[in-house]
Amino acid sequence: MKCIVTGGNIKVLGRAVHSLSRIGDELYLEPTESGLSLRAVNSSRSAFASFLFAPLFFQLYEPGGRQPDRELVRCKVLMKSFLGIFRSLPSLEKTVGKCLILLKPRANRLVVQLHCKYGVTKTHNLAFQECELLQAVFDTQRCASSLCAPAQLLAEAVVHFPQTLAEVTLGAGPGGKISLRNYVEDEAVPSKTMVTELRLADDEFQTVSVTPGSRITFCLKEFRGLLTFAEASNLPLTIHYDAPGRPVVFTLEDTVLEVHLVLATLSDPESDLQPPTANGVSHVPAPSDDFADDLESYMIAMETSAYEDSPSGVPPSPTFPLHTPRPAESDPEEEEEEGAVPGTPPHKKFRSLFFGSVLTPGGPSPAPTQEVLAEDSDGEN
The missing domain is CATH 3.70.10.10 (Proliferating Cell Nuclear Antigen)
Structure with a gap:
């Protein structure tokens, strides 16, 4: 994946990163034919945000995956590392003229280059981790x-x-x-x-x-x-x-x-x-x-195979059923809410919107249960 952002769009990209930093500690990047998607989800799975930048947003946009030996790579990086590149929005607008984002799957590196005035180039090499498709389903x-x-x-x-x-x-x-x-x-x-x-x-x-x-x-x-x-x-x-x-x-x-x-x-x-x-x-x-x-x-993590099943290589339009019956057999421990974290509701009346991790293409293995560190008190249900 290779894309170039120029002019005022660099500051728009920076604002998007600042907004996503209020959601989660990890930034999910997904290059598609429809554009570059930046997503984040909080640790309690009660908040999800997605920014999709169309190819016209970039001066140059190459998602990759068009050749047989090149596949689209979905990855995630630490939000703190990526946010540090766009920390000062006024400075980006005044000094940066071009931003190059390059994904190197073989080296497991996400390269972000800021081409500044007077020929100064700032290069950031971020380690990334490949991940499954993260998508909220809604209508x-x-x-x-x-x-x-x-x-x-x-x-x-x-x-x-x-x-x-x-x-x-x-x-x-x-x-x-x-x-x-x-x-x-x-x-x-x-x-x-x-x-x-x-x-x-x-x-x-x-x-x-x-x-x-x-x-x-x-x-x-x-x-x-x-x-x-x-x-x-x-x-x-x-x-x-x-x-x-x-x-x-x-x-x-x-x-x-x-x-x-x-x-x-x-x-x-x-x-x-x-x-x-x-x-x-x-x-x-x-x-x-x-x-x-x-x-x-309403909120699920879609399987990675969604891309393979779609003829266009783009996940289907997001929809959610208004009434999906609950499975007959379920483990009550799987539905215990995670502990409150900063930026999320401090009480248990909000429920997680995601349950476990996504399934891998190898087989429909169930989502792992999460260990309950503290049981409810006698006064709570």
């Missing part, structure tokens, strides 16, 4: 509610929340007003809790198609990262969501760029509301426990 057309607003509007709204706030609740109130409110735990004392809520009229949005009374709660840190990129790129942000407990999808689209951010949402076991979907299919009732039983139907 925004089947979501019950959707919003489209300028990124600046949402950025000015979330600036009123403290940086330490973990979750925010997006709701559709009476009269078509959209509200953003900091999430408050049920056990919190009302007299000792500060609540911040902003209400936006529907005419401030470009499009509004929401279910009255619907609301979702998601993590704010990852959302801020996408807003920063969208605001700097002057792109409108579209939000697709369903009932509480089902993933929310944020999308940005341009002629040379396609961005998706998928976040887990907090389930609401006390709500029996079943909003209709856009295609008329009803959702299954919300489970009585804290998590949706079929979240694995």
Whole structure:
């Protein structure tokens, strides 16, 4: 794989890396005929982000794999190492005129060269590890509610929340007003809790198609990262969501760029509301426990053989079923949530969107179970 980025697109690439750094500690690179895909997923598998840069984004783009002895290589590198190359965005804009990204599979090296002014060339050799295809499966057309607003509007709204706030609740109130409110735990004392809520009229949005009374709660840190990129790129942000407990999808689209951010949402076991979907299919009732039983139907790791099965060499269009029955036999230990980590929800009401690792082409081996380091206390279910 070989690609060259020039001009202002270098800073756009840097912003994308900064946004992905808020998601996970590893950066997945995947060159395809449709463009270069940069992806990240957090350790608790509750957040996934994907940036797809079309070939027109680059001055030169060669994904590789066209010759019989050359195959498309999917790899991952440490986010910290890749982020260090694009750490200073103002410096990139002022001094760097061309960026060369070269993938050397035989040497297991990802080479990034920055051609700066006065003939200075900075070369970074990063060790990478080959990996399977990492892809979120979803279908925004089947979501019950959707919003489209300028990124600046949402950025000015979330600036009123403290940086330490973990979750925010997006709701559709009476009269078509959209509200953003900091999430408050049920056990919190009302007299000792500060609540911040902003209400936006529907005419401030470009499009509004929401279910009255619907609301979702998601993590704010990852959302801020996408807003920063969208605001700097002057792109409108579209939000697709369903009932509480089902993933929310944020999308940005341009002629040379396609961005998706998928976040887990907090389930609401006390709500029996079943909003209709856009295609008329009803959702299954919300489970009585804290998590949706079929979240694995929304976020999965696709098999590597997906490329081999596709005649064009490109994975099929992402879709997710609204109701996928849960397997009859399952190990309860496989569905234990991982411990909370920085940047992810600090409590157990958010569930992992990925389960185990992807399958290898050699055979359908089950995902390995994860060791439970700490069992739930008597007060938790």
